Amino acid sequence: xxxFRGLAAGLAFCLVPALTPAAAMAASAQExxxxxxxxxxxxxxxxxxxxxNTQGRTQPAQTGVFSFQRPGKFKWAVxxxxxQLVISDGKQVFQFDPDLAQVTERKVxxxxxxxxxxxxxxxxxxxxxxxxxxxxxxxxxxxxxxxxRTADAGFSRVDIGMKDNLPVRVELLDSFGQTTRVDLSGIVxxxxxxxxxxxxxxxxxxxxxxx
Numbered sequence: 001x002x003x004f005r006g007l008a009a010g011l012a013f014c015l016v017p018a019l020t021p022a023a024a025m026a027a028s029a030q031e032x033x034x035x036x037x038x039x040x041x042x043x044x045x046x047x048x049x050x051x052x053n054t055q056g057r058t059q060p061a062q063t064g065v066f067s068f069q070r071p072g073k074f075k076w077a078v079x080x081x082x083x084q085l086v087i088s089d090g091k092q093v094f095q096f097d098p099d100l101a102q103v104t105e106r107k108v109x110x111x112x113x114x115x116x117x118x119x120x121x122x123x124x125x126x127x128x129x130x131x132x133x134x135x136x137x138x139x140x141x142x143x144x145x146x147x148x149r150t151a152d153a154g155f156s157r158v159d160i161g162m163k164d165n166l167p168v169r170v171e172l173l174d175s176f177g178q179t180t181r182v183d184l185s186g187i188v189x190x191x192x193x194x195x196x197x198x199x200x201x202x203x204x205x206x207x208x209x210x211x
Contacts, residue, residue, distance in 0.1 A: 028134055029144035032162040033119075033126075039165075042069040045187035047076075054177040066184075067191075068121045072108050073198040087200045088121075094200045103202045106211035119146060119160065120167060135159060141168060 027035070050061040060081050068074035071090065078084040085096040088108055095104040119126065126132060126146065135143035141161040148155065154175055161169035166189075170182040202208050 027142075027165075029142035029160065029162040030126075030132060030134065032142060032165045033144065033160060033167065035165045036162070036167065037070075037120075040189045042191060042193055043067065043187050043189050044191050044193075046185050047182055048185075049180060049182040051178050051180045067193060067197060069193060069198065071122055074117065074121045075198055085200075087198060089198045089200065094202070096200070096202070096206075101206045103206055103208045104211060105208060119158070120170075 044065070044067040046063070046065050048061055048063045051059045053059070062078045062080065062084075064077045064079040066074065066076045072088055073090045074086075074088050076086040083098050085094075087094050087096075091108055093106055093108055096102075119130075129150075130146035130148055133145050133147075135145050137143060141163050143159055143161050145157055145159050147157045156173045156175060158173075159171040160167055161171075166184075166187050168184055170180075170184070172180045172182075174180065
């Protein structure tokens with residue numbers, strides 16, 4: 001069954017100045033993430049994600065592109081092995097599955113709330129919604145772990161890997177014991193985005209389900 005997992009289903013900070021390159025080398029993952037949120041108001045990039053279930057089986061990898069604009073606007077477009085779109089205009093989140101000819105619509109707060117999407121695309125306070133701790137660096141990446149303070153977040157924890165003040169990997173353990181890994185690449189900070197970047201109009205003939 002095709003489900004959207006990762007940043008937008010599952011994926012907020014105090015504003016701080018961007019770190020200098022020299023400081024970034026010694027900065028913790030949390031400091032780098034704060035710098036990213038404080039200095040990057042919009043971005044585009046690519047992603048690759050896959051999920052490992054409790055039996056250790058890896059589902060087929062999904063690849064695609066994303067963009068976001070704070071606060072709360074984002075587009076997460078799966079291109080392979082099938083098409084799927086999750087897009088938010090800052091008020092509503094739409095999930096469009098062309099194969100099912102169905103669109104699911106819900107309010108932004110209900111959709112991302114205390115999710116990994118709120119961490120990377122929001123503009124609130126990380127510590128208000130998550131217990132945050134540092135993890136050891138590995139593979140040249142600095143890591144932090146965020147555990148939701150509420151029991152209904154839908155996931156147990158999310159580990160975020162930072163490098164050069166940019167998020168490069170997210171590993172999410174959901175409430176079913178499945179782990180989703182998302183690799184981010186080609187991030188372009190603060191690009192000029194078109195006015196219609198986060199606008200969605202349901203195609204004719206598709207079912208729209210409001211949650």
